[in-house]
Amino acid sequence: MSAPLLDSVGKFPNMTDVLILGAGGAGYPAAFFLDRAGMSVVMVDPIGNLGGDCLAEGCVPSKAIREAALVRRLTEKHAHFGLHGAACDTDWRAVLKHKDRVQNIRYTQHEAQIAASTVTFAKGRAAIIAPDRARITAADATARDIAFRYLILATGSRPTRLPIPGAELALTSHDLFRLSTDISQPTHLIIIGGGYIGVETASMLQGLGSKATVLEFTPQLLPGFDPELSTFLHAQLAERVDIRLSAKVTSIERTDRDYTVRYSHDNTEHTLRGDAVLMSTGREPVLPEGVASLSLRFEHGNVVVDETLRTSNPRVWAPGDINARSMLFHSAVRQSLVAAHCIAAGGQAVDRMNFGAVPMTVFTEPELAHVGLTAAQAENALGVGAVSVTHYDYGIDSRAQIYGECHGFIKLVFDRRDGKLLGAQIAGLDAAQLIAPLALALERGLVAADLAATAFPHPMISEGLAHAARAFLP
Numbered sequence: 001m002s003a004p005l006l007d008s009v010g011k012f013p014n015m016t017d018v019l020i021l022g023a024g025g026a027g028y029p030a031a032f033f034l035d036r037a038g039m040s041v042v043m044v045d046p047i048g049n050l051g052g053d054c055l056a057e058g059c060v061p062s063k064a065i066r067e068a069a070l071v072r073r074l075t076e077k078h079a080h081f082g083l084h085g086a087a088c089d090t091d092w093r094a095v096l097k098h099k100d101r102v103q104n105i106r107y108t109q110h111e112a113q114i115a116a117s118t119v120t121f122a123k124g125r126a127a128i129i130a131p132d133r134a135r136i137t138a139a140d141a142t143a144r145d146i147a148f149r150y151l152i153l154a155t156g157s158r159p160t161r162l163p164i165p166g167a168e169l170a171l172t173s174h175d176l177f178r179l180s181t182d183i184s185q186p187t188h189l190i191i192i193g194g195g196y197i198g199v200e201t202a203s204m205l206q207g208l209g210s211k212a213t214v215l216e217f218t219p220q221l222l223p224g225f226d227p228e229l230s231t232f233l234h235a236q237l238a239e240r241v242d243i244r245l246s247a248k249v250t251s252i253e254r255t256d257r258d259y260t261v262r263y264s265h266d267n268t269e270h271t272l273r274g275d276a277v278l279m280s281t282g283r284e285p286v287l288p289e290g291v292a293s294l295s296l297r298f299e300h301g302n303v304v305v306d307e308t309l310r311t312s313n314p315r316v317w318a319p320g321d322i323n324a325r326s327m328l329f330h331s332a333v334r335q336s337l338v339a340a341h342c343i344a345a346g347g348q349a350v351d352r353m354n355f356g357a358v359p360m361t362v363f364t365e366p367e368l369a370h371v372g373l374t375a376a377q378a379e380n381a382l383g384v385g386a387v388s389v390t391h392y393d394y395g396i397d398s399r400a401q402i403y404g405e406c407h408g409f410i411k412l413v414f415d416r417r418d419g420k421l422l423g424a425q426i427a428g429l430d431a432a433q434l435i436a437p438l439a440l441a442l443e444r445g446l447v448a449a450d451l452a453a454t455a456f457p458h459p460m461i462s463e464g465l466a467h468a469a470r471a472f473l474p
Contacts, residue, residue: 007048007123009136009144016042018343019134019148021126021288024052025332026320027154028110030340031119037344041119042146044136048123050110052156054329055103057174062200064099065177066363069207073365080404090208092185103179128290132315150315150343151294153303154336157283157321162192166252169259170279173197186210186276190261192249193280194221196362199233201278202241203364213242213272215249215263222362226374228411232427236366236407252277285322300324307352309339314347331358357443361432366408369435372423372442375413388416390448390471392464394428399459405429410464412438412448414472419447430461437465448472 018034020027023045031043047056054060075087114121124138129145137143159172170192176183189205191198194216202212220227221234221243234243247270249263261272285302297304297312302324305311309319319335321327326335334353341351362368378387394400394408408428415422424438441451451469456462 007139009122009124009138009142012042012120012122012136012144012146013040014145015147016040016120017148018042018150018152019126019146020044020152020154021134022052022152022154022156022320023047023050023121024154024156024320025054025329026156026322026336027052027152028113029333029336030152030154030319030343031121032113032117033337033340034344035117035119037340039344042136042148043119043121044124044126045121046123046125048139049107050113051106052154052329052332053158053174055106055110057178059329060106061099061103061177061179062173062204063363064102065095065208066200066204068095068098069204070365072209073207077404090185092208095208096181099177100179126288128288128293131293131295131313134288134290148315150317150347152336152339152343153288153291153311153316153318153322154320154332155286155288155322157285157324157327159279160282160284161279162249162281164249164251166254167279169252169254170277172279173201176201176278183276186274188213188258188274189276189278190215190259190272190274191278191280192261193282194218194223194243194245195280195282196222196360198278198280199237200363201280203237206240207365211242211274213274214244215247215261215272216243216245217248219246221245222368225368226370226376226411226425228409229368229370229425229427232407232409233362233364233366233368237364283321283327285324287322307338307355308342308349309335309353310342310347310349317343326355326358328358328360331355334358354443357439359435359439361435363432366405366428367431368425368427369431370423370425371435371439372421373413374423374425375411378413378415378422382415386416387422388414388472388474390414390468392468392471394461394464397461397464399461400429402459403429410434410461410468412451412465412468412472414448416474419449419472419474421446421448421451428461434462434465437462 017039018041020043028050072088126134161167188211191214206212222230247263251262253260258275303318305323309317317339319339320332338351338353359371375389392410395406400406411425413423448469
C-alpha cells in the first residue's frame, strides 16, 4: 500500500503514534524508519515534498551554482595544463535552469520515496493546541485535529536580518537559490556577513563574473573557525573578493539604479554601492504556532535537547536546526535517526548524537573543512602539553602539484597521551571530501596509528591523512 501526498486532511487519522512537523533532513529519515518499524506516522510540511530548505533554497541549489562557477574558473587555468582557449561566458539564466533541473530531479526521487512508504504525508502546516494534540491545516485550507503519542519538531530554521533601516531591501539565501528564482545576476553583490553562507556566495558569484564585497562585523572572516583556516581563506579569497572586516553595517538604502550600504569602521562612516545586497547574518529556529503548550525549555531562542534529541517534554524530540547545536543537513539526518531509534524503543536512550564528530565544510574556492576540536580547544580541555598537532603541506602533494593548487594544508589534533584523534582542519583542494574519513575516525575513536596504517590511494590528497598521522609523536 502506497502513501500519496495529501492536499486535504480528509484522509487523515484522528490519532497517530508519531507526528512529525517538517520533512527536511531532521524529519523524513525518522518518518521512514518509524514507518518501517511498524509505527503509524503522520508528517506535515509546507513545501509538500522532502528535503526542507536544503533542497528548496539551500545546500543543493547553491552547490549546483557553485559547481558551474568552478567549471568556468577551470578555463582560467588552461595555461597551467598546456591548454589554450578563451574563458567561458556566463549565461546566468542557463545556470539557474541547471540549478532548477537538479532540484526537480531530486523532488521526483523524493516523491517516489513517499509513495513507497505508508507514511501519511500532507502539504500544510500544524499548530500545537494541547500537549498531545495538533491542528493540521492542509493546502486546501481544510483542518483536522490529531492526537499523538510522540512528536518530532523538525521545523528547521530561516535566515535572520539585522535590525537596521532598510534590512528588508536585502536578499537572503532563500531568495537567491529558491526554485525558479527570477533574480538577475548581480554586477556587484554586497554581502553582509562573512560566515560560511556569505563567503560561499561571494566565491561562487565572483567565479561567474560578478564583483563581490563582503562586510563582516568581527575582526575575523568566518567567526568562530580555527584562526589558521580563517587566515588561509582570507588570503586566498581576497585576491578575488573585496573583504572588509570590523565593518558594522548601519543601513541599506535604495536609489534609482542601485543600493547604498552604510557601515562604520574604526569610528569612521563609509558607504558602498552595488546593484544587490545579500543578508547572510545567521539563521534562527522556526517554531510552530502554539509551541508554548509543550512546555519546552529554551536557551537563546533554541529548543534545548539532550544527546538523544529529546526535549524537556518526554514525548517531544527536536532534531535539526531547531535546536541550533549543529545547523547542517547531514547533521540533521543523523539527529533524525537518533530520535527515531529512541522513539521506536519506547523512549529509551538506545542511541545518542555525537555532535563533536559532525564535519563542517565551506564550499568556497579553495575549500575549507573541519571536524572535532581545534588545537586551542583541545588544550583548554586537556591542558597545555597534552595535545600533539601534526601538519601535511599541500606543497609536497602530487595531486596538488598536478592541479597547481599547492596552497593548502591538513592539520590533525591528537591526544598526546594515547594518540586518539581529537580534531582535524583542512584548507585547500578537495577539503570537503577529505574531511569525511576523519569524521569517521573521530566517531569511532581511532588513533594516529590507525590512520598511519591505512593505505590511501595515490595520487590523491588523502595520502596526506596518513602522512600527517605518521608525524604524530607521543
